[in-house]
Amino acid sequence: MPLTSEIVFALTAVIVFCLGLYGLIAYAHLVRKIMAINVMGSAVFLFFGAIARRNFEEGSDPVPQAMVITGIVVAVAATAFALTLARRLHAETGQTQLPEEQSRR
Amino acid sequence: MPTGRDRAKEAEMAAAITPWETARSGRAMRFLTGIGAFLLVILLALVAVDLMDREPGGLTRAALDSLDESGVENPVTAVLLNYRSMDTWLELGVLVLAVMAMFALQRCSSLDQVPRIERGGYVLMRMSSVFVPLMILGAGYLLWRGTHAPGGAFQAGALLGAAGVMLRLTARDAFRAVSGRTLRGLIVLSFACFALTGLGFMVMNRRYLEYPPARADEWIFLIELLATLSIGAALWVLFVGAHPTTWSREKQPRTD
Structure with a gap:
């Protein structure tokens, strides 16, 4: 199988996704976790972009592209909600981590 | 203009924020997570290469075939x-x-x-x-x-x-x-x-x-x-x- 640009995109997406997953598990700070989830989400969007162009002569597959377009906007909204949650937690308890992370001490 | 009281409060809030790196989460656990993530890269890469090789199926043809009826180009x-x-x-x-x-x-x-x-x-x-x-x-x-x-x-x-x-x-x-x-x-x-x-x-x-x-x-x-x-x-x-x-x-x- 030739190494097309779509495959490079897909493999990049896999690496970026796993980097995000590592960040999500390895770091306790909530802002770091939220950023890690965003990195994972971006990797999924990139993968969908690559999938949309596989073995396709006439342009791109519109179905994955449509999912990415709405997904990006929803991801931004969900990130704003997550950041507000993290800030509220900090305002109420002074902590920037979840209680489960603190007990791991 | 921020008053002196605002600044004092900001400094207090900044001090309350824990640092990015919390050493306690454990180097060993982080190492294991890294190994797990690396193995996942290999597994997902195999899946991705396999997926990219397949013919697009599902809704793609249906979506393009009825484009004339959809009202947009x-x-x-x-x-x-x-x-x-x-x-x-x-x-x-x-x-x-x-x-x-x-x-x-x-x-x-x-x-x-x-x-x-x-x-x-x-x-x-x-x-x-x-x-x-x-x-x-x-x-x-x-x-x-x-x-x-x-x-x-x-x-x-x-x-x-x-x-x-x-x-x-x-x-x-x-x-x-x-x-x-x-x-x-x-x-x-x-x-x-x-x-x-x-x-x-x-x-x-x-x-x-x-x-x-x-x-x-x-x-x-x-x-x-x-x-x-x-x-x-x-x-x-x-x-x-x-x-x-x-x-x-x-x-x-x-x-x-």
């Missing part, structure tokens, strides 16, 4: 606003939910209590006064373009939201000129109108959100226009309203 817009309009409607609902959740966490229902921020430097202020009108113009262009080429309501809405973010970052608080009720109405607008048109079609013996094919292009454009405004307003309100000092730890929960 851009297949992505046809998927979003026609074939899968139920998904798009619900995604607008997710935006409404995000704004509601943000307001609930901030214990307010409007942006009146959002504090003012300092104006930026000369270059930032001048640059933004050029860029914001261009972004609004660009949003209109993307919306119009979406019927026949890449573009559409979500892209245009994102650009409008970005223009709002730029206004806020340069201390031009245009949202103060609009009442909280108007902003909330604007955010719910497209979700509500989308649902109402869908119900209207049901009265006309069609399925929910099934456009009459002859008039599909007009309905799609109308809904895209409203969706652009709602998405832009929602992203703007989410950015502005999530400001950290709209509440403080001492403040009692408001009853209203």
Whole structure:
């Protein structure tokens, strides 16, 4: 199988996704976790972009592209909600981590 | 202008934030996580290469074959606003939910209590006064373009939201000129109108959100226009309203 640009995109997406997953598990700070989830989400969007162009002569597959377009906007909204949650937690308890992370001490 | 008391409070809040790196989460655990992530890369890479080699199936052919009936020439817009309009409607609902959740966490229902921020430097202020009108113009262009080429309501809405973010970052608080009720109405607008048109079609013996094919292009454009405004307003309100000092730890929960 030739190494097309779509495959490079897909493999990049896999690496970026796993980097995000590592960040999500390895770091306790909530802002770091939220950023890690965003990195994972971006990797999924990139993968969908690559999938949309596989073995396709006439342009791109519109179905994955449509999912990415709405997904990006929803991801931004969900990130704003997550950041507000993290800030509220900090305002109420002074902590920037979840209680489960603190007990791991 | 921030007073001395504000500065003292800011310093106190900064001190309360724990550092990025918390050594306690354990080097061994982090190492194991790293190994796990690396193994997952190999596994997912095999899956990805296999997936990329297969023929596109599923909905692709169906989506392209009935493009003539969809009312638009851009297949992505046809998927979003026609074939899968139920998904798009619900995604607008997710935006409404995000704004509601943000307001609930901030214990307010409007942006009146959002504090003012300092104006930026000369270059930032001048640059933004050029860029914001261009972004609004660009949003209109993307919306119009979406019927026949890449573009559409979500892209245009994102650009409008970005223009709002730029206004806020340069201390031009245009949202103060609009009442909280108007902003909330604007955010719910497209979700509500989308649902109402869908119900209207049901009265006309069609399925929910099934456009009459002859008039599909007009309905799609109308809904895209409203969706652009709602998405832009929602992203703007989410950015502005999530400001950290709209509440403080001492403040009692408001009853209203």
